[in-house]
Amino acid sequence: MKNNTKIILNTYVEPNAFKYGLKIASSFSEEFLGIIAKGGEVIEVAPNETKKIENNLSQSKLLIVYVGEGATFEYVESSKSQVVGKNDIHIILAGRGAKASITSSYDFVGESEVDIYHKIYHEASHTISKIDVRGVLKDKAHVIYRSDIAMGKEIEAKGEESASFLILSEEARVDAIPSLDIASNDVRCSHSLSIKDISRDELFYPMSRGLDEENSYKLLVDGFLEI
Amino acid sequence: MSIDEKLVNKGLSETLVRHISESKNEPSWMLKKRLEAFSLWKETLIPNWGPSLSGLNLDDLVYYIDPSVEETTDWKELPKEITDTFEKLGIPKAEREYLGGVGAQYDSGIVYHNLQKSLADKGVIFENMDVAVQKYPELVEKYFMTDCVPSSDHKFTMLHGAVWSGGTFIYVPKGVKVGLPLQAYFRMNRPSAGQFEHTLIIADEGSEIEYIEGCSAPRYTSSSLHAGCVEVFVMKGAKVKYLSIENWSRNTYNLNTKKAMVYEDGEMQWVNGNMGSCVTMLYPSSVLLGARAKADSLGIVLAGEGQNQDTGAKALHLAPDTVSTIRSKSVSKDGGISTYRGFVQIGKRATGAVSSVVCDALILDDKSVSNTYPSTKNDNKRVNISHEAKVGRLGDDEVFYLRSRGFSEREAERLIVGGFLEPIVKAMPLEYAIELNKLIELEMEGSVG
Known part of the structure; x- marks a missing residue:
């Protein structure tokens, strides 16, 4: 059985991978030839349209999104349970002025085992992207988080990527690789990553206002996840 | 050039490995080490990640040259192109006036070596590695390519080991505590030559040392390889600062391995400047083995035409309350590719570990590329890990401001790049800061505007 959510794009190309390939849009260079096996979903956002998808992360998923000229794509994802799966989102900002955002808040519990990959390709000028990911890990949750903003040559663009994880259990684990691939000088692009737990200092303030430890803790975690 | 031509056979064979060991009159354990590394090297493939190494022909390299040059302190023996650069950089002056001791490596052997007497009296050893094998066999056998960088690490440490x-x-x-920085210079002066120098620093409990390595090579048409290895042992409470500016010629593959083992309360500081070579793969690593051990890594990279600078830093936190700080700054221009590739791992026992990684990249034109690949692996709850990266261009506003003050566009851009790299230049001792600033200026000449 082939892994039904496998996608291979530019740097991850295997030599004979293309024979399963399906060219996802004729206007794109070979480099962006993707492999979409079963389970792949392609969404096109037509020029000047806004599309919003809300998703509950619950299963393996591959999403490929084309965003046309002046169009906006917003993706909101959340999870509040035990999840095992793989989640890939590839957003191609294909038209001038296209915008995309990914906003995720995860609350992983139990024996969650998740592999998340967010990639944004800036293929046209005046494109803007934003990725904001927040995750809380409890129990034995394990998350692999990868993200990448790629900007091609002669592109004027802006990209922002931020991922923060709160680790609330001794056995929770997180591995993260937030990458940038930039081949143009007219860009502003940044990314940030933080992994931490709730410190005694942070707990001190709500506790000094009369909350007990458990509620103070909850307050801080809820505050963290509120995007 | 006065180099004995008696052994310039290209390619690597067991006979050559035996010859090297024999001509250096090495003890049998060292020969055994070399042969083990050689047999591993034969079986291992070239790494398939990172920049392409396809231009590197391992069979066409000269792996060892017996230098016939006598001990010399004369910088004039170098080719003019390089002496000119040195003159501009003010190296001989800095060497004469400031530095505690200098070792210069001419092709494969050290030709000039000097250590201030006061240091020698305190028991400080500063030796050519080849001599150290003869003079201090117990120390070398214990630390040489054992725990820190075993020769089985990867393809090029195997080659290095052989x-x-x-x-x-x-x-x-x-x-x-060694007050003055110790310095060594390495150079390659032969076409298609490999350079495989080994640096081993052992800072015993509570000691302090600062070591500076400068590397450069004149340009030759066929490509050369530099696969050096630096091993540092920072014992309990010791402090080591390692600085290196690598300015190899533009046809050199610089595939270097640098690693430090840091014990309890130890402090390791890496400062690396990379501006030469065609492909650089360099990721100074710090293994934080003892509680409260600290590692600090500073790197600057200039990637110009035809250069692929793949650098970064690694920090492995294996003990409680360990701290790592990584700062990286890169400038890409004229089609150069600069990549930050880093790795931070927090182990189960590293409770209370703190790690901070900051990468800034400047792209000066539309042909150049900047990539950032920071990996983080965390297995601990009580940690504080942060990573930040920014990629951008020279600001029009900044250039405009400086131009309104009477600077030409080129001067303005040079000033901004200088300012961008300043935090790293500042971390260097004075004479090196001057060298680095001038190198940057030389690199920037005619590149922007």
């Missing part, structure tokens, strides 16, 4: 030659050995006894 054909290493020259380099520096430093031992600082317990509690001794």
Whole structure:
């Protein structure tokens, strides 16, 4: 059985991978030839349209999104349970002025085992992207988080990527690789990553206002996840 | 050039490995080490990640040259192109006036070596690696390519383990603080030559040492390889600062391995400047083994035409309350590719570990590329890990401001790049800061505007 959510794009190309390939849009260079096996979903956002998808992360998923000229794509994802799966989102900002955002808040519990990959390709000028990911890990949750903003040559663009994880259990684990691939000088692009737990200092303030430890803790975690 | 041509056979074979060991009159354990590394090297493939190494023909390299040059302090023996650069950089002056000791490596052997007497009296050892094997066999056998960088690490440490030659050995006894920085210069002066110097620094409990390595090579048409290895042992409470500016010629593959083992309360500081070579793969690593151990890594990279600078830093937190700080700054221009590739791992026992990584990249034109690939692996709850990266261009506003003050566009851009790299230049001792600033200026000449 082939892994039904496998996608291979530019740097991850295997030599004979293309024979399963399906060219996802004729206007794109070979480099962006993707492999979409079963389970792949392609969404096109037509020029000047806004599309919003809300998703509950619950299963393996591959999403490929084309965003046309002046169009906006917003993706909101959340999870509040035990999840095992793989989640890939590839957003191609294909038209001038296209915008995309990914906003995720995860609350992983139990024996969650998740592999998340967010990639944004800036293929046209005046494109803007934003990725904001927040995750809380409890129990034995394990998350692999990868993200990448790629900007091609002669592109004027802006990209922002931020991922923060709160680790609330001794056995929770997180591995993260937030990458940038930039081949143009007219860009502003940044990314940030933080992994931490709730410190005694942070707990001190709500506790000094009369909350007990458990509620103070909850307050801080809820505050963290509120995007 | 006065180099004995008696052994310039290209390619690597067991006979050559035996010859190197024999001509250096090495003890049998070292020959055994070399042969083990060689047999591993034969079986291992070239790494398939990172920049392409396809231009590197391993069979066409000269792995060892017996230098017939006598001990010399004369910089004039170098080719004019390089002496000119040195003159501009003010190296001989800095060397004469400031530095505690200098070892210069001419092709594969060290030709000039000097250590201030006061240091020698305190028991500080600053030796050519080849000599150290003879003079301090117990120390070398214990630390040379064992725990820190075993030769089985990767393809190029295997190669290094088989054909290493020259380099520096430093031992600082317990509690001794070396006030002046020690320095060595490595150069390759032969086409298609490989350079495999080995640096081993052992800072015993409570000692302090600062070591500077400068590397450069004149340009030749066929490509050369530099696969050096730096091993540092920072014992309990010791402090080591390692600085290197690598300015190899533009046809050199610089595939270097640098690693430090840091014990309890130890402090390791890496400062690396990379501006030469065609492909650089360099990721100084710090293994934080003892509680409260600290590692600090500063790197600057200039990637110009035809250059692929793949650098970064690694920090492995294996003990409680360990701290790592990584700062990286890169400038890409004229089609150069600069990549930050880093790795931070927090182990189960590293409770209370703090790690901070900051990467800034400047892209000066539309042909150049900047990539950032920071990996983080965390297995602990009580940690504080942060990573930040920014990629951008020269601001029009900044250029405009400087131009309104009477600077030409080129001067303005040079000033901004200088300012961008300043935090790293500042971390260097004075004479090196001057060298680096001038190198940056030389690199920037005619590149922007």
